[in-house]
Amino acid sequence: MKMKNNPADTPAPCPPACVVRCAHCALPVPPGLVEPGAEHQFCCSGCKTVYNIIHGSDLARFYAIRDAVGDPDAQPARTTESDYxxxxxxxxxxxxxxxxxxxxxxxxxxxxxxxxxxxxxxxxxxxxxxxxxxxxxxxxxxxxxxxxxxxxxxxxxxxxxxxxxxxxxxxxxRGMKKEQIRRAEDRRYWIRVGVAGALAGNIMLVAIALYGGMFGGIGREYEQLFRWTSAVLGLLSLAWPGSVFFRGAVAALRTRSVNLDVPIAIALGVGGVWGLVNTIRGTGEIYFDSLSALVFLLLVGRWIQHAQQRRAADAVELLFTLAPTRATLIEQSDGAERRRTVPVEA
The missing domain is CATH 3.30.70.100 (Alpha-Beta Plaits)
Known part of the structure; x- marks a missing residue:
């Protein structure tokens, strides 16, 4: 004959209020680590050590700030007790x-x-x-x-x-100095992109005036002014933001090889020279609006390419973080062996 359990005999589950929380990280304390009668409970020795250090240094406001901002990623304190x-x-x-x-x-x-x-x-x-x-x-x-x-x-x-x-x-x-160099290069590159975009935008405004004059008529003196303004801004775009393509092409030719910069530099150079010749002659297309826009878009495209390559390189470099940072050096002196910890750089 089966006996039915009386619901009154079944212990009720412990409400959330009775869960013992760690005084440092506020995570539940395992039942085996609860110290009866202790004022503060801790989930591990690391939390206890950190709690005592914080209060001993008069930094208890840390807990008020943590509770105010909320901490969804709370975790026990980790201390290695290494001598470093x-x-x-x-x-x-x-x-x-x-x-x-x-x-x-x-x-x-x-x-x-x-x-x-x-x-x-x-x-x-x-x-x-x-x-x-x-x-x-x-x-x-x-x-x-x-x-x-x-x-x-x-x-x-x-x-x-x-x-x-x-x-x-x-x-x-590790890699901090490399990261600082990379950030400085990024700043210089984005300045180059910004200048290229500003020049392209202004040349486009001048081109609108010239194209409008083709249909509605424009005074000869104003046409020449706009053509020379476009030429000056266009040559500036080729001379500084666009110089990266010319340098890349020259470097490739010096090594007797051809890369993508070579045809780009040829196109930019021929278009710039022909546009300048037509500006001096006062007739024909000057192309500087197209050239400046091309320089700007090519620089943006190159940045996207470099960003993808950088992500791939960073993924490979993550493997090097698994390498040890210190080693044990064993020295022999007068028959005695002495061990000491040294960085791998030594």
């Missing part, structure tokens, strides 16, 4: 640090665990946690912090340990 001794190696400092006036140094780190505005607020107050830190600025989008510190007060390893204890393990900014 390799960051004090001269070989590492030569590559990743830059000396400043007054004995200060500047460096950058890529940080793990950056996911909200409260993280930015906390990282930029690193000077309250680590003595010797003068300033810290966090680029949230790239999760990169730029630090100015006094190595005589705190070596770089101590600064890295400070970030680690806050739950943001630091890593060497």
């Amino acid at each position: 001794a390799e960051y004090d190696d001269p070989a590492y400092l030569d590559v990743y640090a830059r000396p400043l006036e007054g004995g200060l140094m500047e460096t950058s780190f890529l940080l793990e665990g950056v996911h909200c505005a409260a993280c930015v607020w906390l990282v930029e107050r690193l000077d309250r946690v680590v003595p010797g830190v003068v300033s810290s600025r966090l680029d949230f989008r790239r999760a990169t912090v730029t630090l100015t510190f006094n190595p005589a007060v705190s070596p770089l390893s101590a600064v890295a340990r400070g970030l680690d204890t806050l739950g943001y393990p630091p890593h060497p900014p």
